[in-house]
Amino acid sequence: MSIPFLKRNSDKSDTHEELNYVGQHWGFKVLGYIAMAISLAVILVPIYWIVIAAFKTPGDIYTHPANYWPNPWTMDNYQTVIDDLAFGMYLRNSIIITVFLSAVKIALGVASAYALALLRFPGRNIVFLLVIASLMVPNQITVISNYSLIATLGLRNTFLGIILPLAGTAFGTFLMRNHFMSLPTEVIEAARMDGARPMKLLFRIVLPMSWPTLSAFALITIVNDWNEYLWPFLMSDDESTAPLQIGLTFLQNNEGLTNWGPVMAGTVLAVIPVLIVFLILQKNMIKGLTSGAVKG
Numbered sequence: 001m002s003i004p005f006l007k008r009n010s011d012k013s014d015t016h017e018e019l020n021y022v023g024q025h026w027g028f029k030v031l032g033y034i035a036m037a038i039s040l041a042v043i044l045v046p047i048y049w050i051v052i053a054a055f056k057t058p059g060d061i062y063t064h065p066a067n068y069w070p071n072p073w074t075m076d077n078y079q080t081v082i083d084d085l086a087f088g089m090y091l092r093n094s095i096i097i098t099v100f101l102s103a104v105k106i107a108l109g110v111a112s113a114y115a116l117a118l119l120r121f122p123g124r125n126i127v128f129l130l131v132i133a134s135l136m137v138p139n140q141i142t143v144i145s146n147y148s149l150i151a152t153l154g155l156r157n158t159f160l161g162i163i164l165p166l167a168g169t170a171f172g173t174f175l176m177r178n179h180f181m182s183l184p185t186e187v188i189e190a191a192r193m194d195g196a197r198p199m200k201l202l203f204r205i206v207l208p209m210s211w212p213t214l215s216a217f218a219l220i221t222i223v224n225d226w227n228e229y230l231w232p233f234l235m236s237d238d239e240s241t242a243p244l245q246i247g248l249t250f251l252q253n254n255e256g257l258t259n260w261g262p263v264m265a266g267t268v269l270a271v272i273p274v275l276i277v278f279l280i281l282q283k284n285m286i287k288g289l290t291s292g293a294v295k296g
Contacts, residue, residue, distance in 0.1 A: 054078070054265040061260055077261035081251065081269060084262070089239045090247035093159075094226060095273075097243055101163045101225045106218055109172025114202050116173065117180035118188065128177065134170040140230070147234060157237045166231060172217050179213040180206060219281040226274045244270045 053061055054077050055070040081087055115121070116128050146165040155161030183206065191205045207214065229245050236242035242250075248266045 050264050050267055053260060054268050056261055058259045058261060074261075077265035078269070080262040081266045084254075085247055085251050085266065086239050087244075087247070087266075087269070090242060090244040091273075093239075093241055094243040094245070094270075096159060097162055097228075097232070098222060098225045100159070101166055101228075102218065102221045104163065104167045105169040105172055105221050105225070106214075108167065109169040109176055109217060109221075110202075110207070110214070112173045113176030113180055114198075114206065117177045118201070118206070119198065131170050131173050134168075135174065143230065143234070146231075150235065156235055157241050158235075159241055162232050162235045162241065166225070166228065169221070172221060175217055176210070176213060179210055183209055215281045219278060222277050223274050 052068070052070055055073050055075070056067075057070075057072065057074050057076070060067055060071060112131075116124060116131075142165075150156060150161045150165065153161075155164070187205060187209070188201070191201050196205065227245065228243070232241075232243050233246050233249070236246055239247065244266075248263065248270060251266055252263050
């Protein structure tokens with residue numbers, strides 16, 4: 001009776017040895033480092049070029065062969081952005097759109113995920129399948145119908161017209177629902193036996209155990225909403241509602257053909273706010289994204 005048991009243990013041991021060999025062999029390590037170096041180069045080289053071009057003079061930008069270090073350094077590009085772009089107006093619009101849109105998405109995502117994970121009602125699984133199916137539909141498909149609806153309601157060139165069609169969050173519902181399903185059922189049932197109503201259960205029990213995943217959801221939502229381009233471009237006519245990304249397009253149309261310095265400087269300034277948010281929330285991001293992957 002012990003022979004099959006020993007054979008199974010031997011098979012598992014051989015498997016672990018093969019995995020360890022693959023991970024420790026110098027050839028695989030070299031390939032891993034090469035792949036990592038290529039990936040970093042693809043990501044960092046364009047970012048480096050944007051940053052240094054923001055400090056170059058127009059003549060230095062168009063020098064051939066290219067200079068990989070500003071000579072001389074200049075802050076004129078940033079001054080041009082602030083003076084000629086109405087940078088403050090575009091920044092204000094981006095903050096308004098991002099704050100309200102992200103708040104609505106997070107609230108809807110948490111509420112819908114809580115209902116799909118912990119409440120019992122007919123058709124719950126069908127609703128979740130519809131949420132999953134909506135993830136497969138690109139946002140661009142609904143642009144024409146949304147544009148017609150918003151124009152009919154007279155909401156073009158308004159913050160409400162920009163925010164309303166973007167407020168759905170199938171990804172947030174999917175992410176938070178999977179995390180809620182992974183929470184210990186003993187804690188949930190104990191709270192219910194103590195008389196916790198659904199709202200109290202959500203705010204006193206579920207959300208305090210879900211801060212890492214909620215932080216990841218919030219970070220992804222804020223970054224996506226800050227970088228939203230197509231729909232605000234269609235809805236905005238001037239600087240009264242256009243976000244910063246649309247302002248950069250106007251700047252590129254005015255300066256980009258002859259002077260890329262202000263365009264690069266505006267790009268750097270547009271990245272700084274979302275970079276700050278990332279630095280604040282990044283500690284919980286990876287933990288939050290993987291917390292619902294394994295139940296138990």
